[in-house]
Amino acid sequence: MILHYKCPNCGSDMKYDSESGNLSCSSCGNNEHIDSYDEIHIEKTFEEEEAKEYQCENCGAVVITDADTTATSCSFCRAPVVLADRLSGDLAPARVIPFTISKEEAMAAFKKWCKNGRLTPKGFMTADRVKSVTGIYVPFWMYDLDNDIEVKATGTKVRTYTRGDYRYTETHYYDVYRSLEARYVKVPVDASEKMDDELMDKLEPYNYSELKDFKTPYLAGYLAEKYNYTDEQLFGRVKSKIQSFVDTYIKSTISGYTSVTYQQRDIRTKPVNSDYVLLPVWMVYYDFDKKEHTFAMNGQTGKIVGKPPVSYKKVALWFSSISASVYAIFLIITLILGGGY
Template sequence: MIIDYKCPNCAANMVFDSDTGKLHCGSCDYEEEIEGYQKTYESFDTKFHTASYGDEEARQYLCKSCGAVLVTDNHTAATICSFCGSPMILGERISGDYAPTKVIPFSISKEEAEKAFKKWCRKLKFSPKEFTQGNKIKEVVGMYVPFWLYDLRGQGEAQFHCTRTHIYDSGDETITETRHFDVYRQVDLTLKDIPADASEKMADTLMDALEPFDYSGIREFNTPYLAGFLSEKYNYTDKEMLPRVTKRAEQYMDEYVASTIHGYEAVHCKGRDYHIGQLSSEYALFPVWMVYYNYDEAEYTFAMNGQTGKLAGDPPRSIPKIATSVGLATVLFFLVFRIITVLLGGPLL
């Protein structure tokens, strides 16, 4: 089932507006609040469970605005009609087991994203000139990426060997005194809202680089937030993603324990034993602007946090530019080195 939001004034399609946080009609400027909006998808929830099509099948949808047939892959949850540009939300893909509970709405518009990307390009020092001009953008696409947010409890203990050194003069001798300590810590931490992206298509490193998201912007999920954007349902369940967040939780615990040990010159961890359990998980959609950029017959993919504007991705490097800067550094180093040797009375050349 396709969900769309028709303007009650002029029947045009309304889309989510990142400036106001409301549904907006591009034809007559009508606006509608989203919070408290009736959750449309609940009404066809049962229908979804009796629908008979394989999860692996591609699905065909009829655009309600222009009648074109769209083929989506089996993970698409929201898309835009490639013929008429109408937003389409695929109800089955956001209901039942796939119903998100939380969303961070876009707060950066497409125009702002494009502008910020171009500005970022201009500042790239080691990229080819044609790339830094930022005018080869192929497409900027707003995408709600599925994430799991975990609350975890981490319990355990860690042992350290620490030393404190004291150096002093006694008569004509210098004495170094090293004292050894066994340090023991027991921890019991509750870690809240640790994110892990649950989409197969999105590279984990790219998504991790977009963090942090500002959790004060989290809203209860409601379908109109998706109007005008692309979205996917998760590929991995919260159980499948748990090992990945467990690793992150261990790092947080290490950092926390380390922050409680003070006053030693050397701290060496002898061993640790953590148990991490899942308290709860929530399915959330986070906003990401995907920027596809053509350069030198290749396509580069960048991602921008749709809430904070933080950018991630690897721009191409220009070898001559890097070589020049390494060359300069060598010359400078050589000069400094020369000057120092001369100061020290070394030969001039």
């Protein structure tokens, strides 16, 4: 089923506005609050389940969609549509963080970010080769995890002292045992096979206090994907994701020793809860030096991640300036200490 959100005033298509948080009509300027929007104005079209083709009700054009797409727009008339059948049952998200950064704001922020690249090529810094800026709701599983931890280790305390003409080292050994519990909440893992996992991880953190109950109008005017992996399939990845935090927590409970050697670290991680959520991401595709570079922006906080190209000339100049500075400092210290050169 395909949804078009129609303006009650003029009948034009409405889309979600990141600034006001409402459905907005670009034709007459009307704004409709999502919670009070009357469903009689939703235009519905029924299609076969998982269909990759639909007919736009505005202009009649046939538009091909990816089987994973849940929201898109008509390539011909740009009308925003939501593929509701792909958002129902097990595919229905529980929560969503709406976009708070508009496309224009995202583009301006990206250009500013490019200009701040100290080691990027001069041509890249102008940001004048951006191919597209696309707002996508990316599917994530968000986990609450309980960890039961049992640790056995040997700690040492080393004391060195001098007595007469002799220097002594005294080492004491201690058995260390810890039985710990740790809970981590709202740990996100992206569930789309199209998205780069490392890129999505670096977009964190989001402000999860802004999570809202999912409603389809939030997707109007943006692309959206459905998940490719279940929460069970991604459980191993979320365990790996919290591993460094668990390690840090264990170390924080064992202090005061010169060294610690672990004999046993038994970590039992249990999922308490997992929610299917959609998080906002601006994807920026930049064509530079005959290559396409992909960047991502957190659609809520504006954080930008990605690997910009590097100017080897600037890198060489940077190292040269560092070497010259070190040499100058060394020369000044030598002169102060009375040395010569």
